[in-house]
Amino acid sequence: MNDVKAGPEEEWVKSGEVRISDLAAELGLTKGTVSRALNGYEDISKKTRKRVMEAATKRGYVPTTQARRLAMGLTETIGLVLPPMPSQPVNTFISEFIHSVSAALHLHGYDLLVHSANSEESEVEPYRRLVQSRKVDGFIIFRTNEKDPRVNYLLNEGFPFVTHGRTARMAEHDWFDIDGEKAFRDATSHLIKLGHQRIGFVGGGKEFFSAQLRLKGFRTMLEESCLEKVPSLEQPGDLTGQGGEIAAQNLLKQTRPPTAILCANDATALGVMKAARELGFNIPEELSVIGYDGIALGAYIDPPLTTLTFSIEESGKEMVNLLMRRLKSPDLPVISKLASAILKLRGSEGPPSSIQNKNMENCL
Amino acid sequence: MNDVKAGPEEEWVKSGEVRISDLAAELGLTKGTVSRALNGYEDISKKTRKRVMEAATKRGYVPTTQARRLAMGLTETIGLVLPPMPSQPVNTFISEFIHSVSAALHLHGYDLLVHSANSEESEVEPYRRLVQSRKVDGFIIFRTNEKDPRVNYLLNEGFPFVTHGRTARMAEHDWFDIDGEKAFRDATSHLIKLGHQRIGFVGGGKEFFSAQLRLKGFRTMLEESCLEKVPSLEQPGDLTGQGGEIAAQNLLKQTRPPTAILCANDATALGVMKAARELGFNIPEELSVIGYDGIALGAYIDPPLTTLTFSIEESGKEMVNLLMRRLKSPDLPVISKLASAILKLRGSEGPPSSIQNKNMENCL
DNA sequence: AATCATTTCGAAACCGGTTTCGGTATTGTT
DNA sequence: AACAATACCGAAACCGGTTTCGAAATGATT
Numbered sequence: 001m002n003d004v005k006a007g008p009e010e011e012w013v014k015s016g017e018v019r020i021s022d023l024a025a026e027l028g029l030t031k032g033t034v035s036r037a038l039n040g041y042e043d044i045s046k047k048t049r050k051r052v053m054e055a056a057t058k059r060g061y062v063p064t065t066q067a068r069r070l071a072m073g074l075t076e077t078i079g080l081v082l083p084p085m086p087s088q089p090v091n092t093f094i095s096e097f098i099h100s101v102s103a104a105l106h107l108h109g110y111d112l113l114v115h116s117a118n119s120e121e122s123e124v125e126p127y128r129r130l131v132q133s134r135k136v137d138g139f140i141i142f143r144t145n146e147k148d149p150r151v152n153y154l155l156n157e158g159f160p161f162v163t164h165g166r167t168a169r170m171a172e173h174d175w176f177d178i179d180g181e182k183a184f185r186d187a188t189s190h191l192i193k194l195g196h197q198r199i200g201f202v203g204g205g206k207e208f209f210s211a212q213l214r215l216k217g218f219r220t221m222l223e224e225s226c227l228e229k230v231p232s233l234e235q236p237g238d239l240t241g242q243g244g245e246i247a248a249q250n251l252l253k254q255t256r257p258p259t260a261i262l263c264a265n266d267a268t269a270l271g272v273m274k275a276a277r278e279l280g281f282n283i284p285e286e287l288s289v290i291g292y293d294g295i296a297l298g299a300y301i302d303p304p305l306t307t308l309t310f311s312i313e314e315s316g317k318e319m320v321n322l323l324m325r326r327l328k329s330p331d332l333p334v335i336s337k338l339a340s341a342i343l344k345l346r347g348s349e350g351p352p353s354s355i356q357n358k359n360m361e362n363c364l
Numbered sequence: 365m366n367d368v369k370a371g372p373e374e375e376w377v378k379s380g381e382v383r384i385s386d387l388a389a390e391l392g393l394t395k396g397t398v399s400r401a402l403n404g405y406e407d408i409s410k411k412t413r414k415r416v417m418e419a420a421t422k423r424g425y426v427p428t429t430q431a432r433r434l435a436m437g438l439t440e441t442i443g444l445v446l447p448p449m450p451s452q453p454v455n456t457f458i459s460e461f462i463h464s465v466s467a468a469l470h471l472h473g474y475d476l477l478v479h480s481a482n483s484e485e486s487e488v489e490p491y492r493r494l495v496q497s498r499k500v501d502g503f504i505i506f507r508t509n510e511k512d513p514r515v516n517y518l519l520n521e522g523f524p525f526v527t528h529g530r531t532a533r534m535a536e537h538d539w540f541d542i543d544g545e546k547a548f549r550d551a552t553s554h555l556i557k558l559g560h561q562r563i564g565f566v567g568g569g570k571e572f573f574s575a576q577l578r579l580k581g582f583r584t585m586l587e588e589s590c591l592e593k594v595p596s597l598e599q600p601g602d603l604t605g606q607g608g609e610i611a612a613q614n615l616l617k618q619t620r621p622p623t624a625i626l627c628a629n630d631a632t633a634l635g636v637m638k639a640a641r642e643l644g645f646n647i648p649e650e651l652s653v654i655g656y657d658g659i660a661l662g663a664y665i666d667p668p669l670t671t672l673t674f675s676i677e678e679s680g681k682e683m684v685n686l687l688m689r690r691l692k693s694p695d696l697p698v699i700s701k702l703a704s705a706i707l708k709l710r711g712s713e714g715p716p717s718s719i720q721n722k723n724m725e726n727c728l
Numbered sequence: 729a730a731t732c733a734t735t736t737c738g739a740a741a742c743c744g745g746t747t748t749c750g751g752t753a754t755t756g757t758t
Numbered sequence: 759a760a761c762a763a764t765a766c767c768g769a770a771a772c773c774g775g776t777t778t779c780g781a782a783a784t785g786a787t788t
Binding site for chain 2: 064065082090091106114132241267270271274
């Protein structure tokens with residue numbers, strides 16, 4: 001019954017004011033004992049444990065996070081570094097991803113620290129800072145490059161992390177990814193079955209591993225279907241709408257333009273559609289377009305954009321699971337998980353206007 | 365030169381391994397002295413300060429954040445709680461906002477803790493938890509309601525925060541907002557100048573203060589222009605595409621449909637455009653549509669969506685400034701900042717097909 | 729009843745910093 | 759040269775928890 005603080009009785013109602021030493025003094029115990037009682041140690045009698053618990057809830061005791069973490073030598077925090085924002089952000093992926101990662105982390109008692117990279121400094125600098133100041137226990141990395149400096153740094157440092165996307169060193173770290181190769185095989189196959197024979201592809205930057213894999217899926221399916229690979233039908237892009245416009249112009253101004261265009265993402269597809277409209281191509285009658293990402297906005301445009309979609313929520317959850325496993329037992333072998341995208345038909349694709357009905361069932 | 369740790373010389377290369385006590389021992393000083401030297405106290409001689417600094421950089425010493433924060437009694441962290449995700453997020457606001465807030469906080473040495481609210485529990489629960497566990501020093505709140513439980517809780521608790529958006533208690537807390545009323549006056553005025561006389565409005569939920577203010581701006585300008593207020597032309601919405609579709613159907617199936625529709629946000633506008641297409645209205649010839657938010661994708665649809673836009677980056681910066689000011693001097697009077705949106709003409713509006721050329725210059 | 733095993737808790741070290749206080753050593757003054 | 763003032767640094771408390779260790783109290787065993 002020592003005075004917690006000079007003041008009226010209601011003082012204790014205010015949250016965040018009672019410390020473990022207050023509880024201990026009030027109960028006539030030491031703070032060590034109170035701590036163990038609260039944390040379920042076996043060497044506390046049922047009776048005193050009950051006393052402690054009741055006092056704790058009554059007084060609204062919540063341990064001070066900073067102190068707990070310092071004592072336990074962990075931060076219970078995961079870092080997520082946002083890449084520099086594109087001038088025209090087109091995708092809601094990031095916010096959905098943050099949302100799901102944060103929710104999943106919360107189930108494990110972890111917090112999410114979001115840091116933004118400014119474009120002037122090196123890509124790994126934010127990671128280095130967070131590691132050195134010991135602000136996080138691990139990282140969630142997304143939008144990996146094939147040769148990823150962030151991955152190199154963290155591997156070298158022996159610091160836990162999981163990537164969304166594969167890298168050249170994927171055998172050395174946990175990762176989660178969408179099977180973009182299969183996705184684009186599926187989409188290509190779908191177009192071929194519709195009767196398309198000249199299919200264009202607008203890719204992403206060479207640095208994005210995922211974009212490369214999507215291209216690979218496209219090529220693979222062309223080959224399996226005995227369609228010749230036409231280099232001029234493969235256009236580079238940059239995963240933006242503008243890039244899509246330019247690429248579409250390159251494709252559609254050719255003497256024999258493609259009857260369908262596959263795009264490495266939805267932003268690109270929107271640019272392609274815009275350019276196609278301006279060049280007088282009707283979609284989907286004269287040109288089929290398929291994107292990748294499943295952005296919700298795609299359902300509202302005319303025609304609605306057919307796209308490859310996947311669950312961002314699942315991505316977040318799975319990545320958190322991988323990371324938690326790694327934090328608990330750092331020496332387990334690396335594992336990975338590949339999820340698949342599904343083709344969401346919405347209307348921007350259809351059979352080509354003039355179906356040249358070659359027999360394509362057997363290749364030779 | 366006592367052994368820092370048994371091991372080879374390279375041990376110190378690994379980051380995050382050297383503590384202040386290591387430095388102190390190496391220099392023959394106490395850790396208190398080292399700390400003061402590093403933090404610019406005046407009672408340290410130039411010579412030893414230099415010695416300490418050099419040793420610190422040489423050994424790559426970075427103070428452990430948790431310990432610093434515990435000792436100093438602050439978290440240097442700001443909390444941002446994400447509202448439950450809509451099933452069809454169409455807006456990139458959140459990710460841009462997080463990005464700018466995070467970057468601005470970083471300039472002040474603060475971190476951003478992102479927490480996601482799950483929809484089952486009370487809206488204030490995440491805030492309560494973060495306050496009680498002392499994980500943050502303040503909050504950034506966005507998407508305020510007129511009567512906002514979060515604001516009530518934090519005001520009652522005396523905990524620092526800034527809102528993006530006004531509330532019923534805006535006189536009691538710092539806030540930043542976009543002048544949605546003026547924005548919608550401008551947009552309405554623009555439509556009236558184009559010759560529109562029957563203008564529809566699709567609002568947001570009644571709980572969103574901002575949506576109410578936008579409606580108010582719409583009504584004000586109608587009144588100033590001597591256009592009669594037609595209740596059936598004001599439709600409620602929910603800030604989603606679906607809500608926009610339904611509202612548009614209600615508007616366009618009327619015997620005298622509006623020639624233009626103002627939407628409380630871009631998602632709504634997309635739904636309106638979709639419904640209009642399906643009902644056979646050409647945009648902008650037969651129906652003008654204007655949205656609010658300035659989403660980048662609006663530029664890629666057909667026709668490109670005219671919208672009211674504002675700088676999300678500025679919003680983030682300003683809010684951080686307000687919050688930092690509050691943290692530094694808690695007793696300063698509350699201040700607020702109102703920024704304005706600008707009308708970005710992209711093509712989804714134009715003069716009505718049949719201009720009834722009433723003289724509207726003078727009201728009476 | 730003496731001995732041993734268990735249960736239960738207190739004492740104290742520790743996590744890695746910051747900050748206050750006081751004591752030398754040095755400088756300045758006359 | 760004696761004394762006061764100042765510069766500089768060490769010692770120790772502190773932030774608020776966790777965890778180890780050992781001792782006292784209790785219970786079980788023979």
